[in-house]
Every structure is written in structure tokens, then in C-alpha cells.
Amino acid sequence: MQRSGDNESSLSWPGAGRHLSEPPAVLRELAAAAGVRFNGDAPWDIRVHDQRVYRRILGQGSLGFGEAYMDGMWDCDRLDELFHRLLSIDVDERLAGWARLRLFGEVVRHCLFNLQTSQRAFQVGERHYDIGNDVFQAMLDPTMSYSCAYWHNAADLEQAQRDKLDLICRKLELRPGERLLEIGCGWGSLARFAVEFYGVEVVGLTVSKEQQQLARARCADLPVRIELMDYRDLSGQFDKVVSVGMFEHVGQKNYPAYFDIARRALRDDGLFLLHTIGSHITTAHTDPWIDRYIFPNGKLPSARELATVLEGRFIIEDWHNFGPDYDRTLMAWRDNFDQAWPRLSTHYDERFRRMWRYYLSSCAGFFRARQGQLWQLVLSKRGRHAVYHSVR
DSSP states (O other): OOOOOOOOOOOOOTTTTSOOSSOOHHHHHHHHHTTOOBTOSSTTSBEESOTTHHHHHHHHHHHHHHHHHHTTSEEOSOHHHHHHHHHHTTHHHHHHTTTHHHHHHHHHHHHHSOTTOTTTTTHHIIIIITSOHHHHHHHSOTTOOOSOOOOTTOSSHHHHHHHHHHHHHHHTTOOTTOEEEEESOTTSHHHHHHHHHHOOEEEEEESOHHHHHHHHHHTTTSSEEEEEOOGGGOOSOEEEEEEESOGGGTOGGGHHHHHHHHHHHEEEEEEEEEEEEEESSOOSSOOHHHHHHTSTTOOOOBHHHHHHHHTTTOEEEEEEEOTHHHHHHHHHHHHHHHHHHHHHTTTSOHHHHHHHHHHHHHHHHHHHTTSEEEEEEEEEOTTOOSOOOOOO
């Protein structure tokens, strides 16, 4: 994994130019507002090992905070709860003022450039989904579902994921013999489930070579075709269309093209289910640490952005939010990852372990603080005349 240097900022703040044994007042006050202390004894408190961490936080915001953790400059027993507390007071926005130049650069980058062009579409596959199937097989449930589970009636992760897959199939009103297009098919979990339990045929698209290889193996001898393909290269029509956990990689500049392509692919009487993480507010940038280390070029949609781009393209038949379920899903993944680490450690270093735990824990806190939402939208064309009945 990439190792960053200290990247200490030249921004002026109280105590700059020397290493402090105590954090600057602005950091103490922000932490206190969230019920967090530096070097306190609560499980969500921040234990500082290197005083340079303060400069990195003030100079680089969330990027510096995350990189400092990866470098072992601070620790916390309950990262998930730390982020729940910090994000509940929008500390990311408050810190943005100190790292305004870097934040401005992120906003400009997203506004002026299309970070999700067809030429860049495979970057997230290469840098995230292709890191190693062993990590995902250890972390995920046996279905290999890498998206929010549905915990309404489930007691464990595997059942919650199977319930999510069944929920999707029921919302799509799948019927035997139908052709289902899956934009972003992962390791084939939904394709396999839909064929086995609903008798459909599936074409799945992925931008990950590792996903394609394993998905093909898991769906061997089933009427499933897994293609290494950007959605913009799609052709043909399907009875139903589904996209689970892929829309976060589309980018707002490509929303119109994405939905136009999905609309052309869907038969007039069909249904399209979109399963995506959403942001509680509309933003012009993404978290820089997540962008650099986890999901390059990603961007979470807001409800306003979705409603605007869907107008005139699709009818919104149903909009279901079960964001709190993602908190529980991420914590289950983190527990699985921790249990598997002794065998994974022969192939991955300590910095990777800290990066991955930071990723899972911070995202759990993101959903627990309700900044993050999980939406399933059922969409149709105006040509569909059947009455849609919502499924939960």
C-alpha cells in the first residue's frame, strides 16, 4: 500500500513550529463538543503517540487524520463510536475551514473534471476490488455480498444478506424466463440467487477482473453471463434492470448518461431497482481519505440530485431507506476481518490492516451519525401501466 510522508502543512496555527504535548485549543474544543478527549480513558477517546498528528489534522483535515492513523500516530479502541460522535457534530465540515485550500482543490476537481469517464472507469476495480479476493472472502458472508444487508428479520450477516437479495428480487417482481441486467454484479451473489430462486437469466457487468473471474466460477453451469465492461458500452434490452452498490462510482456528471442507458436497456413494462448509498446533503466533493485509499473517483448522490436527474426519465415507484442497517453490516464485516487477520497477515502488512479497519469503522460511524443513507429506488417508464405495490 502507498505510504505517505508527514505532509505537514505550513498553515499558521497556535503552536506551529514546535511539537505540542497538548492539542491546540481548536481541536480540544471540537473533540469536547463530540464528547471525545485526546488521551482520555473512554473507548472512543484518541490516544496520541506522535504529537505531529495535530498539525496533520489541521493541515489536511480528514486525509491527514486517516493517514496519521495508518502510520500509527494515534489509536482508539472504538473507532466506530469515535466517528459516530465526530460526524454527529459535522466535524468534517468544521475542520474544512482549517484545510480550506485542500478542500477547495477537491471541490474544483469534482466540478471541473469528469472523474468517472469511460477511460477511468476501471480504476476503482484495479485499486479496490482487485486487491485480493482472499480479503473479501474472509470479510463477507458466504453469498459474497458487498453491499448493505437487510436486517429486518435476520439474526446474522448471512441471513441478512440473503434477505436483501430476496427483497431485491421481490421488488423487481422477477418471473421465470425473464432477462435481468445487473450493472455492477460484484462476485455474482445476486445473479446466482436470482437464477436459483426466481428462474431468470442474468447478464452482469463489472469493472473488476478479480470479480469477473470469481463470479464466473460461482455461476458456472447457470444461465449467467459476466462481462468485464463499462456500463456505457452496454447494448440490448432486458425485462428488468438492477444496480446494487455501483452507482456510487458513476459521478454526478454522468448521471444523465447512466439513467439514459438504463432506460434504453429496460423494456417498456419493466422495472429498474437502484440500490445506492446516499448523502444526507448535496456536496461538491467526496471525502479525500476515502477517495485516495478506498474508492477512487467515487461520489455519493443526494436525494435532490437523484430526484432532479430522474425527472422526465423514470417514474419513482418506491423509495426505501434502511441506512441504519449499513452500520450493522459494516460492523459484522469488521468482526470477520479481525478474526481472519492472523491468516491474512501473511500477505498484507500492518498498515493495510489499520487502513482497512479505519475504512470499515469510519463508515459504520458515518451511517450511525445518519450522514449516510442507504436507498433502494424502484423505477419504471411511463409505458408501464401495472400498479406497483411496495415490498418491505
